[in-house]
Amino acid sequence: MKINNADRAQILTEALPYIQKYKDKIIVIKYGGNAMINEELKNAVMGDIVLLSLIGIKVVLVHGGGPEITDMLKRVGKESRFENGLRVTDAETAEIVQMVLAGKINKSLVNLIESRGGKAVGLSGADGKLIVASKLDEKLGFVGEIEEINVEPINVLLNNGYIPVVSTVGCDMDNNVYNINADTVAAYIAAELGAESLVSMTDIAGLLRDKDDPSTLIPVVTVSETPQLVRDGIISGGMIPKIECCTEAVRRGVKKAFIIDGRVPHSILIETLTDEGIGTMFVPGATTLLEN
Amino acid sequence: MKINNADRAQILTEALPYIQKYKDKIIVIKYGGNAMINEELKNAVMGDIVLLSLIGIKVVLVHGGGPEITDMLKRVGKESRFENGLRVTDAETAEIVQMVLAGKINKSLVNLIESRGGKAVGLSGADGKLIVASKLDEKLGFVGEIEEINVEPINVLLNNGYIPVVSTVGCDMDNNVYNINADTVAAYIAAELGAESLVSMTDIAGLLRDKDDPSTLIPVVTVSETPQLVRDGIISGGMIPKIECCTEAVRRGVKKAFIIDGRVPHSILIETLTDEGIGTMFVPGATTLLEN
Amino acid sequence: MKINNADRAQILTEALPYIQKYKDKIIVIKYGGNAMINEELKNAVMGDIVLLSLIGIKVVLVHGGGPEITDMLKRVGKESRFENGLRVTDAETAEIVQMVLAGKINKSLVNLIESRGGKAVGLSGADGKLIVASKLDEKLGFVGEIEEINVEPINVLLNNGYIPVVSTVGCDMDNNVYNINADTVAAYIAAELGAESLVSMTDIAGLLRDKDDPSTLIPVVTVSETPQLVRDGIISGGMIPKIECCTEAVRRGVKKAFIIDGRVPHSILIETLTDEGIGTMFVPGATTLLEN
Amino acid sequence: MKINNADRAQILTEALPYIQKYKDKIIVIKYGGNAMINEELKNAVMGDIVLLSLIGIKVVLVHGGGPEITDMLKRVGKESRFENGLRVTDAETAEIVQMVLAGKINKSLVNLIESRGGKAVGLSGADGKLIVASKLDEKLGFVGEIEEINVEPINVLLNNGYIPVVSTVGCDMDNNVYNINADTVAAYIAAELGAESLVSMTDIAGLLRDKDDPSTLIPVVTVSETPQLVRDGIISGGMIPKIECCTEAVRRGVKKAFIIDGRVPHSILIETLTDEGIGTMFVPGATTLLEN
Amino acid sequence: MKINNADRAQILTEALPYIQKYKDKIIVIKYGGNAMINEELKNAVMGDIVLLSLIGIKVVLVHGGGPEITDMLKRVGKESRFENGLRVTDAETAEIVQMVLAGKINKSLVNLIESRGGKAVGLSGADGKLIVASKLDEKLGFVGEIEEINVEPINVLLNNGYIPVVSTVGCDMDNNVYNINADTVAAYIAAELGAESLVSMTDIAGLLRDKDDPSTLIPVVTVSETPQLVRDGIISGGMIPKIECCTEAVRRGVKKAFIIDGRVPHSILIETLTDEGIGTMFVPGATTLLEN
């Protein structure tokens, strides 16, 4: 389709109320997993983030790792052992996780943002004691749970015009490194920052009543409805932690949390700057929208 | 044409480099005459200004009057006498000009900006001695020439997030009111502010080699080429003052000045945020683009 | 009387405690009606305001219109119809009111202040949504009642050393213009600003027990006493709205409100910087001074 | 003479242009000697200083000592020996000078200013190394000449709304105390502060052509004329150092320096806030006003 | 003992946690009496204060007088009369006390601090109305009790990098001077400043169970224990006021108060920057450490 410049101008104009709504607000974007693999998509996402930042929204990017961690572990000959579905993480594994996250993926994302004209600085859990953790379970080794979140370095960067890019690696004061669930970290950081919204970019279309039928997308869920959705099996498997972090963020004061499809080009702009809700939005309150 | 949200997002993305270019820069927009009559267009222009302001551009709106002044003079029974094509302005006429500009058009523009979510404050020449004038020619009465431009109130408003809306009425320290050419005032204000660009919204397509053939639009002119264009009769009649103010602004240090067609919807957004130049741009330098 | 410089110095010295009392405090001065007609007096009042501003008092000038509005309506051939003593205001009348207030009187007052060495900027209801109004009564047309007062633009100007001069024209978000009682606006603005005092300059000597005998001036009234004064007929006719706005201001937190005689030269300086109370002062509290 | 409040207001109004002229400017007032003895006068002078400070002038008070020093030296049994008219100052004498100046007179002046509603803090040469001195002549002991003036503590106090009151005692980095000419110190401090004017309050009417005839007062002198006035004997004796410090201040960039009669009540207000020049003003330039 | 630079570095390193603890906190040091007589010690104390200031601790020095006052009174022939152990202070005595404190000792301490590279400014009770007092008992003359403490000038100096040096002379608004107990003033100032600690430098080792046996030093006392210690005679004589001011400071919110031995070289550094508590510390709370 050929779009002329008059249409372009019209479209920019239609974004006006959305820009007004988010002006000077903080949006925490959780980005990771399969949504991160496709290079072209990744480039587009970074472009979207630069655009949001430029029009006055304070964007914080929280990223995870995924396949690149597995690749590197394989390359250095570390076999992964699992305990109740959780990867047992010895000190060496934790260190490799950190290297891949903070030393490769983080710097690459920072670089992509800079290449598109944005200003970014990467942070990891040790920086300014951003993410202080302790062992979740001795048997799992350095799988961490959050002890303390210090968002001061994020605020320093935001106030100086930088987009903070956060690797979700925990630290403690004995120089240990912890593998931590990125969704949980994003939820805690969003809450500590008093963010307007948390956007979790995944590789699914949102919360579906029938996971094989995209037309059954549930557009809005109140946090009080989620237990029933779990009991009904609509939220299940790998969705559980993602949705828990959305509801956790909302419970801790974030106004809205979204699960959107990172595979859709510019899905974050569509969600933020148009009237089209894509994916599922989690909001506070008890209104049982589900019953309708 | 139906444009979907994916296209919308794509278009927003394509505006990114233009937003980066103008971020935190000052644009002075001269708006007046016939471009101001159509209510729908006026609304659209105010929307464009709010959008530019919201994405971080510092916009100053300078407006003239036109037909509404003539109407009011007629209503109060003032006949206009002309001397060499310039309206002879007695004290009473000057006062009515001021009432219409500062008391009606200015407040209406401020209101339209506020209605679309912007923040605006109107200013006239007396406010903070913004435009101090004296008589151009005793025979013409209170037709003013600029003695002094004090942009401090404009800067105070810009720094506090307001869009200043300026009525081009001059004052002196004896409580006289002067009718001043709005294009000239816009050029002087742009220069004093160190503006990035001056955009003059008119009711023509730009500078045409053959005024009846839109395809002969001259897209770029250097200020050194304008005398030849006058001699060739390409710049003539009512165009002369408009173009003189563009070249005057550029000579005083404004980076670029534009004449664009205010009748084209969103022409200011098209000029500012797309790769399509519409109208004619005036730039410094002696390069004779015309000879090519 | 010849006053020598030693006496002058002595008098300046005696103003010291009064200057200390008002230093950095806000005084809202309501100025209008007949007190505004005499040019010499108007000049003197503006001089007084510049002096107060210069010695560190934050002055806000709120003005009304009066005869000049009636003149202009007559000139354009608008007849005024009255409903229960209130002028029925159609859209066109409201617009002419705005033109005269914001486009003529306001700019003239700003100019007089600047001519005496002060710094001033004019504001009207639309500027920064200073005065948002709605219809008081459908039958009266655009006679407005206050919906919202936004003093941010006043504070921006005060903090940058300007004297804000306010025209009491209301606006709404549909580009309508409202004729509003200037006394009420002054009271609301004084309250929103947390002003130290509201001074209403009128053409009477103050509140008189016997309106024909200036020696029966009541110097101080507590807000709780006013109902009785109305019942006793001491406050009556055109005095009622003026006194209501004084008591309203005091009820909303302004420390003191004054009705002073604008016809007395420098009455505002006498009230502010000497030990002579002129006019009537309204203060909070229930103490029945009247009984004494 | 009875002055009514209308006259009072008129007089305040007439001070307006003078207040505008000095607003936010620095005036250094040198106060000492006989002008300081009369308690009532001293009180009046402190009141004048509070008034000037309150209306926005930055006042610095530099004081000397005089009879109180002699009294104290006598009480502790120190005889003064003179060498070429200069008091030989041993370490003990210097210390007593400091005690009287910084520990008695300074605190008393600070207290008087505070009592009249001003804010003051006293400083001596050691505070923030304000006045660093060395021996002028080994034979004279601790008679100091200025090595270094550090006005930072004065600026800190002025910027926080205090009137600095300066004792003219010099210090060095070996804990020595120096007796320094107060006029010279005032001139240096005024120059370092970039003061608008230096006012030296003395007990004479100003510079007189015939010292016994007040009608021969010379109102204005340019610094280039002073040598001739010395040669003519018009400036002689105790006047020489006072006038040298005025001309020195002007030469170092202070705009104007005055010698005024501290015995005239409110002489400093008369000089600053009225059109009456009292005393003699020293200005830069070579114009030989004397020849007229 | 010869200490090499490696040891030096090691020792600096060991001070790290103590520096962290006091960083940007306020410490009020009361210095006076016999601890002030020895010149070498005084020099060392001033050096310690400069060091504390330089490493980021906000130090306020409050000093008394002692023998120098007695000397001066003797020199000018004032006999002291005592009433219940308190010196009867006539106006002249009070003035001499002020001269010695504010005009000699204060300036000498300021000078010593400056000589060691620190920045200091001296203050007395009159400066900024720091210490407003009234008569404690008409019979005692100008022996003052505290009416009001205004720490604004202290904060202005601290915030501009100066060490305030305070003479404990009281003032009132009638230009009277009061002799006030320096310990009490220090306690009040520490409380008003929200100080981290008050350190009283004396010439005893601390609070001893047996005043002749240094090994019976009581290292920590809670404020609730002091009455018992008084009843037991452990706190007695001249110790009572010193300890009362420590407990008073703690009761008013100062975190800790210390009595340390000013005769021990660098005792203040030892107390502040090492793990060795010297002297006695007073803390809030009721825990009866004494019973253990």
Added chain:
Amino acid sequence: MKINNADRAQILTEALPYIQKYKDKIIVIKYGGNAMINEELKNAVMGDIVLLSLIGIKVVLVHGGGPEITDMLKRVGKESRFENGLRVTDAETAEIVQMVLAGKINKSLVNLIESRGGKAVGLSGADGKLIVASKLDEKLGFVGEIEEINVEPINVLLNNGYIPVVSTVGCDMDNNVYNINADTVAAYIAAELGAESLVSMTDIAGLLRDKDDPSTLIPVVTVSETPQLVRDGIISGGMIPKIECCTEAVRRGVKKAFIIDGRVPHSILIETLTDEGIGTMFVPGATTLLEN
């Protein structure tokens, strides 16, 4: 040796002039190679940095890698090929260098600083485009030379109280990663920051005339003398780049550059806070100290 607290205090006092000298100045510390291997030493160095930071010195830590990079390359099976003594760096190698430096060593240093009570944030070349590089020589692959140094993120962190810890990895705007000489980066950063000094911590005692005889240490070298020292063979081999970066820093305006022995405990404190120069200092100027 047992050092008592009195000695401790004495030593702290003796550091006073050195603290004064460096207060608020920037010191860039280059740390790497063998000096980094010993864990105890590393801990001590981080403690020294926290101490310097705490006493008001602005410390920037620039680190290299060394053996850990070689280990990781070995683990993932990358063989290194050398060209003229420089390691040929393919894209994969460059990425592993980045992972080890920015993802492991950097975070570990940040963590050690935080554990000792400091505040630190890690940066790499991509962060805020700190180090923009291009290929030095096509044959060497991603061995970079510096194109641009942007110290803004370092300044943002310093101004907010953080110690910036910099990994010397270069970036370009095509998401490439460059291996860059850490000494050169440290020199450029020190120059851009206007640092007071650059301290290069190595594993040699300094510049020795006879490399086997520590007693032949050259304490001070002017930058003009280094060519002769190279010709004489005194500077040779691996020393050449280290010394070049010291002289380069000095040539670009850094006041002093040091090569000190990182193996000596607290060598950086000894150099900074004592009178003992250890290692070799490079200073500007042509004075041929060598000839003496």
